[in-house]
Amino acid sequence: GAVVSQHPSWVICKSGTSVKIECRSLDFQATTMFWYRQFPKQSLMLMATSNEGSKATYEQGVEKDKFLINHASLTLSTLTVTSAHPEDSSFYICSAISMGQGPYEQYFGPGTRLTVT
Amino acid sequence: RKEVEQDPGPFNVPEGATVAFNCTYSNSASQSFFWYRQDCRKEPKLLMSVYSSGNEDGRFTAQLNRASQYISLLIRDSKLSDSATYLCVVNYSSYKLIFGSGTRLLVRP
Numbered sequence: 001g002a003v004v005s006q007h008p009s010w011v012i013c014k015s016g017t018s019v020k021i022e023c024r025s026l027d028f029q030a031t032t033m034f035w036y037r038q039f040p041k042q043s044l045m046l047m048a049t050s051n052e053g054s055k056a057t058y059e060q061g062v063e064k065d066k067f068l069i070n071h072a073s074l075t076l077s078t079l080t081v082t083s084a085h086p087e088d089s090s091f092y093i094c095s096a097i098s099m100g101q102g103p104y105e106q107y108f109g110p111g112t113r114l115t116v117t
Numbered sequence: 118r119k120e121v122e123q124d125p126g127p128f129n130v131p132e133g134a135t136v137a138f139n140c141t142y143s144n145s146a147s148q149s150f151f152w153y154r155q156d157c158r159k160e161p162k163l164l165m166s167v168y169s170s171g172n173e174d175g176r177f178t179a180q181l182n183r184a185s186q187y188i189s190l191l192i193r194d195s196k197l198s199d200s201a202t203y204l205c206v207v208n209y210s211s212y213k214l215i216f217g218s219g220t221r222l223l224v225r226p
Contacts, residue, residue, distance in 0.1 A: 032212060041125070044161065044204075044216040093160050097212060106214065108160040 002028050004096050006109035013084055013116055020080045021112045023094030029074035030096035034106065035067075038091040050077050084116045118143055121217035123205050129223045134195045138220045140188040140205030149208040150181055152190050154201045155219060161204055164190075195224045 003026040013019050023033055032051050036044040048064075050056040050071035058064045068080040077096075081088055091113050095106040123140045130136050142150075150167035165172065167179040167188055178191040188205055202219040209215070 034212070034214075041218065043121070043218040044214075046213060046215075049212070091158070106212070108162070111158075111160050113158070 002026075002096075002098075002107040004030075004094065004107045004109040006092075006094055006112050008112060009110060010113040011115070013114070015085055015116055016083055018080055018082045019084055019114060020078055021092055021094075021114075023077045023079070023096070023109050025075045025096045025098075025107070028096075028098045030077070030098055031074065032097050033071055033077040034095045035069060035077075035079050036093045036095070038093065038111075044093060047079075081114065084114070086116045089114055089116045119217075120144060120215045121205055121207050123217040123220045125218060125220060127221040127223050129225060130195055131225055132195055132197060134224075135191065135193045136195060136222065137192075138190045138203055138205075138222075140190075140217055140220075142186050142188070142205075142207045142215075144207070144209050144215075145186060147186075147207045147209040150179075150188050151206040151208075151214075152177075152179055152188075153204040153206055153216070155204055156201050161216070164203070192222075195222075197224050197226065200224045 005024045007022045035047045038044045047062045048056045048058045050069045052071050056069035071077040093111040094109045121142050152164040153161040154164045155161040165174050167181045171180045176193045180189045202221045204219045205217040207215045
């Protein structure tokens, strides 16, 4: 089946620094990628949708200047958490679909656990 | 009110038991429905789609009641490996998936 990877799988950073998370589709071209965040014992919450070559669409309440998303190629999207604070500590998961797929055919990456100290 | 609501559990059942989870959704325009499974500290994985006529996949049966905006998942003959969190997921616009917070299942020997 389709594979999506994320790097790093976990990261610890100091408050005020920036962290970049990569999401790659390994065996298909991802026209659309999604970024989710999951706090302990809570739902996955969609943060933004990114389409290759265009600006990301952010969900209500998600600061686009804090969570920078770049989808520069059909196999790579990056999420940069700028000036991270402890409240940004969470599990960040990306997913990807290729052209023509239905919504359920989102292939999820393994997630990145971010801890901000 | 949450868009997708689930009982968080945990449901603690012995091996071989039958267990059922329920889920309600608030948006009547919802188009597609799914159950995902998420293991601790892992990404969610699609378990099955849910159709109006009900559908079965081995030991798993899913039902949808559009009038009541209610979805269910039945697991028969529970295995230890079924221990996980089960996420009810709804789609009503484009590719946006709305996840419930999940119901935790613990299957004991």
